Amino acid sequence: xxxxxxxxxxxxxxxxxxxxxxxxxxxxxxxxxxxxxxxxxxxxxxxxxxxxxxxxxxxxxxxxxxxxxxxxxxxxxxxxxxxxxxxxxxxxxxxxxxxxxxxxxxxxxxxxxxxxxxxxxxxxxxxxxxxxxxxxxxxxxxxxxxxxxxxxxxxxxxxxxxxxxxxxxxxxxxxxxxxxxxxxxxxxxxxxxxxxxxxxxxxxxxxxxxxxxxxxxxxxxxxxxxxxxxxxxxxxxxxxxxxxxxxxxxxxxxxxxxxxxxxxxxxxxxxxxxxxxxxxxxxxxxxxxxxxxxxxxxxxxxxxxxxxxxxxxxxxxxxxxxxxxxxxxxxxxxxxxxxxxxxxxxxxxxxxxxxxxxxxxxxxxxxxxxxxxxxxxxxxxxxxxxxxxxxxxxxxxxxxxxxxxxxxxxxxxxxxxxxxxxxxxxxxxxxxxxxxxxxxxxxxxxxxxxxxxxxxxxxxxxxxxxxxxxxxxxxxxxxxxxxxx
Amino acid sequence: xxxxxxxxxxxxxxxxxxxxxxxxxxxxxxxxxxxxxxxxxxxxxxxxxxxxxxxxxxxxxxxxxxxxxxxxxxxxxxxxxxxxxxxxxxxxxx
Numbered sequence: 415x416x417x418x419x420x421x422x423x424x425x426x427x428x429x430x431x432x433x434x435x436x437x438x439x440x441x442x443x444x445x446x447x448x449x450x451x452x453x454x455x456x457x458x459x460x461x462x463x464x465x466x467x468x469x470x471x472x473x474x475x476x477x478x479x480x481x482x483x484x485x486x487x488x489x490x491x492x493x494x495x496x497x498x499x500x501x502x503x504x505x506x507x508x509x510x511x512x513x514x515x516x517x518x519x520x521x522x523x524x525x526x527x528x529x530x531x532x533x534x535x536x537x538x539x540x541x542x543x544x545x546x547x548x549x550x551x552x553x554x555x556x557x558x559x560x561x562x563x564x565x566x567x568x569x570x571x572x573x574x575x576x577x578x579x580x581x582x583x584x585x586x587x588x589x590x591x592x593x594x595x596x597x598x599x600x601x602x603x604x605x606x607x608x609x610x611x612x613x614x615x616x617x618x619x620x621x622x623x624x625x626x627x628x629x630x631x632x633x634x635x636x637x638x639x640x641x642x643x644x645x646x647x648x649x650x651x652x653x654x655x656x657x658x659x660x661x662x663x664x665x666x667x668x669x670x671x672x673x674x675x676x677x678x679x680x681x682x683x684x685x686x687x688x689x690x691x692x693x694x695x696x697x698x699x700x701x702x703x704x705x706x707x708x709x710x711x712x713x714x715x716x717x718x719x720x721x722x723x724x725x726x727x728x729x730x731x732x733x734x735x736x737x738x739x740x741x742x743x744x745x746x747x748x749x750x751x752x753x754x755x756x757x758x759x760x761x762x763x764x765x766x767x768x769x770x771x772x773x774x775x776x777x778x779x780x781x782x783x784x785x786x787x788x789x790x791x792x793x794x795x796x797x798x799x800x801x802x803x804x805x806x807x808x809x810x811x812x813x814x815x816x817x818x819x820x821x822x823x824x825x826x827x828x829x830x831x832x833x834x835x836x837x838x839x840x841x842x843x844x845x846x847x848x849x850x851x852x853x854x855x856x857x858x859x860x861x862x863x864x865x866x867x868x869x870x871x872x873x874x875x876x877x878x879x880x881x882x883x884x885x886x887x888x889x890x891x892x893x894x895x896x897x898x899x
Numbered sequence: 900x901x902x903x904x905x906x907x908x909x910x911x912x913x914x915x916x917x918x919x920x921x922x923x924x925x926x927x928x929x930x931x932x933x934x935x936x937x938x939x940x941x942x943x944x945x946x947x948x949x950x951x952x953x954x955x956x957x958x959x960x961x962x963x964x965x966x967x968x969x970x971x972x973x974x975x976x977x978x979x980x981x982x983x984x985x986x987x988x989x990x991x992x993x
Contacts, residue, residue, distance in 0.1 A: 555912075556912060612979070653908065653961050656938070656940035719915075743912075744907050745978065754957075791908065
């Protein structure tokens with residue numbers, strides 16, 4: 415008996431040290447099991463394992479590069495101006511939250527457990543839709559990784575006693591409820607936009623999609639669409655994510671490094687800035703290396719998310735008949751003219767730059783740096799819906815204010831949840847408004863606060879159902895028939 | 900074997916949706932294909948290495964093709980198998 419106990423103890427210790435604290439093997443193992451359950455041939459299971467592990471290790475390389483490039487600049491800003499800086503972008507946020515989680519001795523495997531719990535909880539809520547009134551399954555893999563990681567940090571930060579396996583379950587329930595409830599909230603606006611396209615939005619601005627559908631009709635006239643507006647042709651260059659990210663990094667870090675000054679940086683970064691190198695060359699190569707590590711990180715995330723999504727696919731296809739897949743916000747862009755997306759990006763960027771100027775003028779202790787994903791994809795999504803409900807005027811007003819709120823909310827969150835230490839915050843609009851609010855509630859009300867948040871979220875679809883045409887509620891968007899059909 | 904790439908803004912979410920959908924439609928139509936997915940930024944520079952580029956209609960303007968092999972197909976509803984099937988047939992891929 416003793417021997418058996420000892421064996422179990424050793425086994426779990428080994429599992430903990432070699433698998434749980436090595437998230438790449440944890441994910442690789444999940445993919446392997448997922449593929450086995452899909453009855454794929456064993457060489458496919460092996461291939462999936464390798465790609466998931468390599469993908470996660472590539473992510474690690476990108477993350478380490480970002481951290482190392484960022485460290486002297488963050489230190490410099492703090493040292494010279496007592497200023498903190500954070501990029502508001504989900505990848506920088508993912509990076510910052512994972513570093514923070516590691517810094518308190520937790521591993522990313524906890525966030526992966528949370529992701530699986532969240533996905534399973536979403537499935538349960540859909541299966542019991544007669545009672546829960548949930549009609550959507552959240553399927554956007556990379557967003558699920560980012561969101562579980564950020565929520566994990568919020569919970570670990572706000573409620574230290576949940577830094578355990580129970581905590582991972584709580585995080586899963588919390589984020590899974592958000593996925594189910596808020597994607598369900600986008601069903602009606604998305605069906606109106608896409609003419610019953612058979613999907614919902616499962617991304618980072620679901621609250622905002624709903625809010626846009628309510629506010630935009632009051633802000634303009636849908637007949638006066640963005641379609642009739644001509645935009646300067648160079649603007650379409652920002653559709654290219656390499657150009658957009660590179661330009662943003664060049665502008666923001668260029669300014670920061672110029673302000674820090676050549677003599678200071680020569681002392682601070684001796685190895686990277688030898689006497690033979692001119693200051694402009696240093697600035698350009700240093701700024702663009704942020705874009706480089708960002709793309710390394712993204713390609714790693716893409717590789718393992720691809721395998722993870724593939725291995726969850728069998729399960730989701732079984733659940734999907736009778737409900738709607740909630741997918742990436744960019745799936746809505748085909749239902750608007752191409753310049754709608756750019757028009758939203760333009761006004762969102764103006765809003766963000768206005769707010770950043772405000773932070774500088776009023777000497778905020780936190781500087782915000784615009785990241786590509788929120789400024790582009792949130793505002794493009796808001797634009798597409800605002801255009802449908804209120805035309806060009808609604809697009810301009812909604813995205814301008816979205817841009818301002820992104821910066822203000824992001825600055826608050828990066829400061830309050832201390833992620834400025836790692837130079838990033840999630841930064842998408844729901845994560846600059848709803849989630850910081852949830853985070854503050856959790857800090858003050860601890861576990862009862864979590865229960866309250868989940869209960870309040872679950873009430874939303876009930877209200878939606880009550881205010882809807884009850885006969886059509888469950889049929890909305892079913893003709894085209896989602897993923898499974 | 901058809902070489903296909905699905906592209907979207909950041910090469911993450913919607914290009915993967917397109918990929919999964921076209922895989923399914925190709926299988927149904929009996930077309931053998933290898934399908935990659937990536938961002939528009941990456942796909943723009945590599946488009947001529949592929950036979951077909953699938954993306955949202957809002958992004959087709961990003962591609963300038965200088966050969967007479969590569970086709971760029973814009974989709975309105977990325978999740979609609981009937982739209983994908985119609986466009987595959989329309990473009991003579993089968």
